[in-house]
Amino acid sequence: MTPVIETAALSKRYGRKTALDDCTIRIPAGRIVGLVGPNGAGKSTLLGLACGLIAPSGGRIEVLGRPPAASAAQLARVGFVAQDAPVYSGLSVADHLRLGARLNPGWDAGLAQRRVERLGLDPAQKAGRLSGGQRAQLALTVAAAKRGELLILDEPVASLDPVARRAFLHDLLEFTDELGVSVVLSSHLLGDLAQVCDHLIVLAGGRVQIDGAVADLVAVHHRLRLDGTGAGALDALPAAARVVHTERTAAGRTAIVRCADPVPGAERADLEDVGLAYMMATEAHR
Numbered sequence: 001m002t003p004v005i006e007t008a009a010l011s012k013r014y015g016r017k018t019a020l021d022d023c024t025i026r027i028p029a030g031r032i033v034g035l036v037g038p039n040g041a042g043k044s045t046l047l048g049l050a051c052g053l054i055a056p057s058g059g060r061i062e063v064l065g066r067p068p069a070a071s072a073a074q075l076a077r078v079g080f081v082a083q084d085a086p087v088y089s090g091l092s093v094a095d096h097l098r099l100g101a102r103l104n105p106g107w108d109a110g111l112a113q114r115r116v117e118r119l120g121l122d123p124a125q126k127a128g129r130l131s132g133g134q135r136a137q138l139a140l141t142v143a144a145a146k147r148g149e150l151l152i153l154d155e156p157v158a159s160l161d162p163v164a165r166r167a168f169l170h171d172l173l174e175f176t177d178e179l180g181v182s183v184v185l186s187s188h189l190l191g192d193l194a195q196v197c198d199h200l201i202v203l204a205g206g207r208v209q210i211d212g213a214v215a216d217l218v219a220v221h222h223r224l225r226l227d228g229t230g231a232g233a234l235d236a237l238p239a240a241a242r243v244v245h246t247e248r249t250a251a252g253r254t255a256i257v258r259c260a261d262p263v264p265g266a267e268r269a270d271l272e273d274v275g276l277a278y279m280m281a282t283e284a285h286r
């Protein structure tokens with residue numbers, strides 16, 4: 001199956017600033033991908049490249065097997081919601097749907113209508129008067145009703161409270177299942193991503209730190225509690241093990257260890273442990 005996004009040595013520079021460097025990833029179809037990284041890691045840059053909004057400085061990127069934004073037909077295959085869920089504040093909910101219908105050849109008016117009704121959005125309400133959660137849902141509705149094959153969402157839940165975030169992500173899961181669409185969403189909220197993502201990409205310092213199916217990543221990462229300096233436990237690790245990061249918290253010191261074999265005394269790491277360990281390890285080396 002054609003990957004939804006495939007890059008090779010992709011880079012993007014803004015003047016002398018390298019925002020993305022030597023990025024090589026392959027995202028299979030049908031995944032819900034969490035893209036995480038600290039501020040300035042290059043997440044929006046990677047998503048902008050995937051949408052064809054910006055051009056690479058080097059390397060190659062293909063989206064659904066073609067260069068991004070190669071044609072109007074290619075643009076119609078990708079739904080994009082930029083950071084802060086942009087909507088037209090002077091236009092009503094119904095105006096957004098009318099505009100979507102006019103601009104998108106594959107517009108699914110029934111889907112848009114059903115979502116607006118189910119979310120309880122008043123069609124006559126101006127978008128500028130909607131809550132942050134409702135605006136995010138409206139932007140997602142417009143992107144979804146394009147009926148593309150890939151949805152790219154840049155920090156869609158950043159401004160939402162925990163209850164609205166949970167509702168948004170639950171809804172996203174339901175309709176991606178229904179539409180069979182692949183999703184790439186960036187977020188700082190690893191706990192939220194753990195609820196919905198089956199593929200994780202960690203970017204830090206403009207570079208991909210880790211990329212893979214969540215099930216594969218958690219299978220080879222372990223959380224090891226350390227006593228005192230932890231020297232004993234770390235010395236006893238299998239030869240193939242690599243300590244990704246150690247951290248001191250109120251509960252004591254913990255190491256996140258990468259190892260394909262079992263690590264005696266360790267627990268299975270979760271998506272949050274893995275994402276955070278790679279981000280913090282990179283920051284610690286800067």
Ligand SMILES: Nc1ncnc2c1ncn2[C@@H]1O[C@H](COP(=O)(O)OP(=O)(O)OP(=O)(O)O)[C@@H](O)[C@H]1O
Nearest residue numbers: 014017018019037038039040041042043044045046
């Ligand atoms: N148009 C631009 N001109 C110059 N530098 C830019 C531009 N856009 C991004 N950058 C720089 O590129 C780097 C990556 O930015 P990017 O917005 O991709 O990061 P991000 O991971 O999305 O960050 P955040 O989580 O804060 O949204 C940053 O150092 C940023 O300052």
